[in-house]
Amino acid sequence: MTLSVPLLAELRGIVGAPRVHDADGDLVAYSRDATPLFTHAPDAVVFPADTAEVAAVLAWATRHRVPVVPRGAGSNLCAATVPLRGGVVLVLTRLDRILEVSADELLARVQPGVTAAALADAAAARGLLWAPDPGSRTVATVGGTIATCAGGLRGLKYGVTRNHVLGLEAVLPTGEVIRTGGRLWKDVAGYDLTRLLTGSEGTLAVLTEATVALLPAPESGNTGVAYFRTLADAGAAVAAVIRAGVLPATLEFLDRACIDAVEDFAHLGLRADAGGLLLFGDDGPPDLVARHLDRIGTACVDAGAIEVTTARAVAQAEALLAARRCTLPALSRRGGVTILEDATVPRPRIADMVDRIEAIAARHDVRIATFGHAGDGNLHPTCVLDSTEDTDEVRRAEAAFADIFAAALDLGGTITGEHGVGAAKLPFLGARLGADHLALLRRIKAAFDPAGILNPGKLGS
Numbered sequence: 001m002t003l004s005v006p007l008l009a010e011l012r013g014i015v016g017a018p019r020v021h022d023a024d025g026d027l028v029a030y031s032r033d034a035t036p037l038f039t040h041a042p043d044a045v046v047f048p049a050d051t052a053e054v055a056a057v058l059a060w061a062t063r064h065r066v067p068v069v070p071r072g073a074g075s076n077l078c079a080a081t082v083p084l085r086g087g088v089v090l091v092l093t094r095l096d097r098i099l100e101v102s103a104d105e106l107l108a109r110v111q112p113g114v115t116a117a118a119l120a121d122a123a124a125a126r127g128l129l130w131a132p133d134p135g136s137r138t139v140a141t142v143g144g145t146i147a148t149c150a151g152g153l154r155g156l157k158y159g160v161t162r163n164h165v166l167g168l169e170a171v172l173p174t175g176e177v178i179r180t181g182g183r184l185w186k187d188v189a190g191y192d193l194t195r196l197l198t199g200s201e202g203t204l205a206v207l208t209e210a211t212v213a214l215l216p217a218p219e220s221g222n223t224g225v226a227y228f229r230t231l232a233d234a235g236a237a238v239a240a241v242i243r244a245g246v247l248p249a250t251l252e253f254l255d256r257a258c259i260d261a262v263e264d265f266a267h268l269g270l271r272a273d274a275g276g277l278l279l280f281g282d283d284g285p286p287d288l289v290a291r292h293l294d295r296i297g298t299a300c301v302d303a304g305a306i307e308v309t310t311a312r313a314v315a316q317a318e319a320l321l322a323a324r325r326c327t328l329p330a331l332s333r334r335g336g337v338t339i340l341e342d343a344t345v346p347r348p349r350i351a352d353m354v355d356r357i358e359a360i361a362a363r364h365d366v367r368i369a370t371f372g373h374a375g376d377g378n379l380h381p382t383c384v385l386d387s388t389e390d391t392d393e394v395r396r397a398e399a400a401f402a403d404i405f406a407a408a409l410d411l412g413g414t415i416t417g418e419h420g421v422g423a424a425k426l427p428f429l430g431a432r433l434g435a436d437h438l439a440l441l442r443r444i445k446a447a448f449d450p451a452g453i454l455n456p457g458k459l460g461s
């Protein structure tokens with residue numbers, strides 16, 4: 001669509017002219033997110049300052065049937081913020097205040113534009129832990145991580161974002177402001193709209209404030225590495241670790257291509273001859289952490305690890321976690337484009353899934369490196385392409401991912417464990433949910449967004 005001059009003038013009247021951008025450069029910048037291959041320009045980019053402005057913009061959009069795409073940092077990996085039908089990209093990063101951190105109530109109240117790292121730092125300053133820990137935490141916003149129900153490196157022990165959201169302030173597409181949940185740890189009055197909005201990918205409401213649960217910060221933490229001959233061996237070791245009776249805070253894996261890329265990037269001295277590694281860690285009192293790491297290491301050796309090492313100092317443990325976090329940027333340096341997916345399978349099927357991914361990559365003649373959150377069964381097969389210009393290569397990559405999603409479903413898994421559906425995974429959602437479930441999603445969407453203006457072409461469309 002194209003916004004007419006009078007409509008743009010109305011929008012400027014709501015948030016102030018400097019907060020409505022429609023210059024070509026801005027429209028190009030907000031036509032994409034961290035997902036390659038998807039792009040579509042909005043007609044305007046709007047930066048509201050508070051809930052009242054968000055409400056006024058949404059009421060205006062519903063009145064005039066203008067699509068609105070809420071956006072935090074745009075770091076999502078499923079084209080969730082690409083404005084497929086034009087309209088307005090509503091950027092929430094000006095709502096960036098931490099309103100409260102309460103050590104007594106173990107909670108924080110934040111605006112949606114606060115980064116996950118800033119919330120974690122504010123919690124840490126009070127001796128508390130904000131548990132969700134996505135690799136993108138320095139840029140990803142709390143609003144975005146709630147809207148995608150982001151996971152991360154601590155999912156196995158601490159769960160994902162939905163396990164830590166107590167309440168939300170949200171603006172419906174009609175401009176109505178609602179509050180769900182609140183400061184209570186127990187509250188079953190009514191449907192759980194907090195959970196419904198968590199992971200709703202900006203298709204039901206715009207989140208303008210969140211009350212989140214914090215935990216006492218663990219006393220200490222440490223990290224170790226177990227090297228294996230193959231990634232499938234590392235996958236099989238995951239079950240052995242869990243059977244050892246320890247729930248590690250971190251249980252991540254990297255295949256040989258990822259180890260090479262990370263080593264080139266971060267120079268940590270990772271073993272070049274290993275086919276796969278497991279990065280494991282735990283937190284808590286130091287003696288307990290030492291005992292747990294010992295048990296995890298032993299389980300890995302029993303499962304065939306060729307070497308197990310434990311970090312000797314906090315800095316070394318931090319460096320190992322940083323290495324895992326930099327896997328995607330490290331792989332990105334290997335080619336013109338990296339397409340990262342997050343097929344997820346039940347934990348005991350990880351080794352099968354790894355084998356299937358390798359066979360699929362060979363069949364379609366594409367380079368796929370795999371890393372991920374092994375403890376959650378969450379794999380990130382990542383296709384490294386020379387460039388998006390090579391249409392045959394792109395087509396082969398897309399065919400490979402279609403097969404990878406089918407393989408995940410066949411193994412009892414899902415098409416996305418944490419990144420979301422967005423535009424990228426919408427074609428595969430029916431295979432995961434079935435027609436009746438999809439129809440119910442559409443009815444829920446219509447109840448929240450009768451005019452269908454919020455992030456159209458995504459979930460619920």
Ligand SMILES: Cc1cc2nc3c(=O)[nH]c(=O)nc-3n(C[C@H](O)[C@H](O)[C@H](O)COP(=O)(O)OP(=O)(O)OC[C@H]3O[C@@H](n4cnc5c(N)ncnc54)[C@H](O)[C@@H]3O)c2cc1C
Binds near residue numbers: 072075208418
């Ligand atoms: C290097 C890298 C590492 C990553 N690691 C992880 C990881 O470990 N785990 C993980 O889960 N993800 C990871 N991601 C993906 C991404 O960072 C997450 O999906 C994150 O939650 C997105 O936050 P954002 O602020 O960038 O949201 P955006 O990308 O801006 O938006 C994401 C979705 O949320 C909606 N949205 C944003 N703000 C609001 C709001 N205020 N109200 C309503 N809807 C809103 C948008 O419409 C969109 O649907 C990674 C990405 C990168 C680039």
